[in-house]
Amino acid sequence: MPASTHPSLSLGPVLYLWDGPKWRDFYFRIADEAPVEHVTIGEAVCSKRLHFIEPHVAEVIERLEGAGKKVSLASLALVTLERESQLVRGLVRDSVHPIEANDLSALGLLAGKPHSVGPLINVYNGATARLLASRGATSICLPPELPMASVRDIVRDAPDIAFEIFGFGRVPLAISARCAHARSKGLVKDNCQFICGEDSDGLIVDTLDRQPFLALNGVQTMSHTCQSLLQELGELTAAGIGRIRLSPQDCDMVMVARIYDDVATGRCSSAEGIERLALAYPGVPLSNGFHYGQTGASWIAAPAGSPHGGERWQMS
Amino acid sequence: MELICPAGTPAAFREAVDAGADAVYCGFRDETNARNFPGLNFSRDELKTAIAYARQRKVMTFVAINTFMRAGQEKLWHDAVDDAVRLGADALILADFGLMAYTAERHPEQRLHVSVQASASNADAVKFLVETFGAKRVVLPRILTIPDIARLARQISCEIEVFVFGGLCVMAEGRCSLSSYATGKSPNMHGVCSPASHVRYREDGSELVSELGDYTINRFPAGEAAGYPTLCKGRFDIAEERGYAFEDPVSLDVMDHIDALRDAGVGALKIEGRQRGKAYVAEVVSIMRRAVAANADERPALLSRLRRLSEGQKTTSGAYEKRWR
Numbered sequence: 347m348p349a350s351t352h353p354s355l356s357l358g359p360v361l362y363l364w365d366g367p368k369w370r371d372f373y374f375r376i377a378d379e380a381p382v383e384h385v386t387i388g389e390a391v392c393s394k395r396l397h398f399i400e401p402h403v404a405e406v407i408e409r410l411e412g413a414g415k416k417v418s419l420a421s422l423a424l425v426t427l428e429r430e431s432q433l434v435r436g437l438v439r440d441s442v443h444p445i446e447a448n449d450l451s452a453l454g455l456l457a458g459k460p461h462s463v464g465p466l467i468n469v470y471n472g473a474t475a476r477l478l479a480s481r482g483a484t485s486i487c488l489p490p491e492l493p494m495a496s497v498r499d500i501v502r503d504a505p506d507i508a509f510e511i512f513g514f515g516r517v518p519l520a521i522s523a524r525c526a527h528a529r530s531k532g533l534v535k536d537n538c539q540f541i542c543g544e545d546s547d548g549l550i551v552d553t554l555d556r557q558p559f560l561a562l563n564g565v566q567t568m569s570h571t572c573q574s575l576l577q578e579l580g581e582l583t584a585a586g587i588g589r590i591r592l593s594p595q596d597c598d599m600v601m602v603a604r605i606y607d608d609v610a611t612g613r614c615s616s617a618e619g620i621e622r623l624a625l626a627y628p629g630v631p632l633s634n635g636f637h638y639g640q641t642g643a644s645w646i647a648a649p650a651g652s653p654h655g656g657e658r659w660q661m662s
Numbered sequence: 663m664e665l666i667c668p669a670g671t672p673a674a675f676r677e678a679v680d681a682g683a684d685a686v687y688c689g690f691r692d693e694t695n696a697r698n699f700p701g702l703n704f705s706r707d708e709l710k711t712a713i714a715y716a717r718q719r720k721v722m723t724f725v726a727i728n729t730f731m732r733a734g735q736e737k738l739w740h741d742a743v744d745d746a747v748r749l750g751a752d753a754l755i756l757a758d759f760g761l762m763a764y765t766a767e768r769h770p771e772q773r774l775h776v777s778v779q780a781s782a783s784n785a786d787a788v789k790f791l792v793e794t795f796g797a798k799r800v801v802l803p804r805i806l807t808i809p810d811i812a813r814l815a816r817q818i819s820c821e822i823e824v825f826v827f828g829g830l831c832v833m834a835e836g837r838c839s840l841s842s843y844a845t846g847k848s849p850n851m852h853g854v855c856s857p858a859s860h861v862r863y864r865e866d867g868s869e870l871v872s873e874l875g876d877y878t879i880n881r882f883p884a885g886e887a888a889g890y891p892t893l894c895k896g897r898f899d900i901a902e903e904r905g906y907a908f909e910d911p912v913s914l915d916v917m918d919h920i921d922a923l924r925d926a927g928v929g930a931l932k933i934e935g936r937q938r939g940k941a942y943v944a945e946v947v948s949i950m951r952r953a954v955a956a957n958a959d960e961r962p963a964l965l966s967r968l969r970r971l972s973e974g975q976k977t978t979s980g981a982y983e984k985r986w987r
Contacts, residue, residue, distance in 0.1 A: 454790025470730035473760025499733035523805035535987035642843035
């Protein structure tokens with residue numbers, strides 16, 4: 347991939363359960379206003395939620411494409427039931443849009459077709475990236491826990507594929523057969539009453555010493571902090587990362603996209619961008635520790651040598 | 663059904679062989695396996711001796727190289743594969759696609775098992791690994807019910823191994839970064855979860871507080887036994903509710919379902935516990951050997967002995983029973 351001067355922005359799938367109209371209106375506004383080139387839509391977390399967005403998928407795709415966005419469809423991250431396998435098979439068979447594989451079944455079924463690979467597939471080295479590329483993957487969003495040293499090596503070792511990095515959003519940390527979100531409200535997964543829909547930005551898990559720690563999103567467990575690699579955009583671009591993924595939070599994502607675009611194109615400094623981000627997504631501390639091979643929850647200020655110093659502090 | 667038994671040390675390995683294991687699984691003393699704990703695992707020489715000991719007694723040795731190759735450090739994983747093959751491992755248990763590709767290319771005759779860490783949870787996923795890398799067996803993630811397993815078994819062409827006793831991951835294995843979020847040390851990259859190096863206990867009034875990194879994982883009032891702060895088995899506050907948000911400090915025990923697992927098409931039962939001592943391994947393996955062979959009348963007495971060996975005395979069938987979800 348020829349290194350471009352600045353990376354493009356992509357919007358990952360909404361990971362939370364939003365009701366149909368909220369989900370549709372979110373994408374309509376993205377289509378009309380957000381400086382993102384690529385949008386991945388679809389339910390990746392829980393197959394029980396699919397019917398909320400299904401009625402709106404066609405109109406959302408039409409609006410996004412009408413605005414010149416490239417659209418991909420996300421496959422499910424956890425596939426255990428026959429019904430879920432059928433959904434993935436149907437998606438691969440019928441979709442006219444590129445698919446983002448989020449589990450091994452989609453990866454298997456997509457062999458020989460151009461597709462992208464989502465951040466929940468374990469790509470930890472260049473050999474894995476090359477193998478996936480040889481089977482038809484054209485882009486990979488790398489796992490959020492990868493340190494920069496790994497990112498650099500993987501991109502260098504797999505030159506025939508495009509790479510994306512998880513640049514904004516609560517980090518999907520784990521997924522389970524059990525629904526901790528339903529359990530926290532006295533329910534079980536099989537009769538969950540779609541209770542995760544009450545928490546459109548996740549349900550906070552605090553430690554017993556009142557430290558905000560994690561966020562529940564149905565069967566998925568996310569970070570409480572919001573990963574932001576805004577300060578690191580230059581370094582990532584120099585390493586050959588062509589695309590930055592913004593993962594939707596229930597905040598002004600158009601503003602978030604503008605901030606990233608402004609920093610990426612040099613219209614605003616990363617320090618100013620971080621300040622604006624705190625206003626666009628208030629109340630949630632930022633983290634970037636994974637990028638530095640440290641505790642994922644930590645925030646490391648702009649690299650040493652920059653006017654912002656290099657000290658480390660804990661924001662959570 | 664085969665009994666696949668853990669060994670974190672050469673002594674535990676011999677005990678497992680003597681107690682009736684069909685296969686013993688172990689790993690090298692580095693980050694290439696998912697039990698990279700201080701004082702555990704095998705040097706090359708120790709593995710050579712262990713394989714010889716097992717082979718004389720017609721017991722197989724499986725070598726777990728089941729973390730993900732860290733970019734730039736691939737040689738560590740490649741050497742582990744090359745050495746395990748050279749020393750005569752009966753199977754390699756792998757999770758990383760890049761490493762599976764390396765193994766299939768360099769050692770096409772080597773038997774390859776898919777680690778639980780690969781998270782192959784459905785027929786299409788298993789077919790992908792069988793067709794791409796020639797995998798002969800899959801260790802299923804602990805997220806499936808027994809009917810799920812039976813359905814899966816009908817659709818795939820490779821052998822099935824499942825965990826039946828010992829530690830329980832609450833999250834889909836190989837897809838969990840909770841530990842690295844709190845400590846910087848990752849199951850996938852470093853082979854550790856909630857590592858002891860980041861654990862601290864402190865007294866606060868009458869309570870004992872357990873911490874992992876900067877986070878409180880539990881508080882134990884006087885008189886309550888303090889458990890190890892494994893992140894997903896901690897006590898947390900969610901809105902007004904206080905409790906074990908993900909799972910209680912329990913361990914897995916599905917020995918009551920041996921017959922159902924056999925009927926479902928499971929060919930091998932796996933015991934977790936490479937971090938456990940040789941006495942524990944000897945006793946668990948010997949009881950389970952007899953339990954697998956026993957008829958339904960004799961089995962309950964054996965299983966109640968087994969249960970006394972479980973961590974914290976509390977056990978669960980986990981995802982094997984649908985109500986766990």
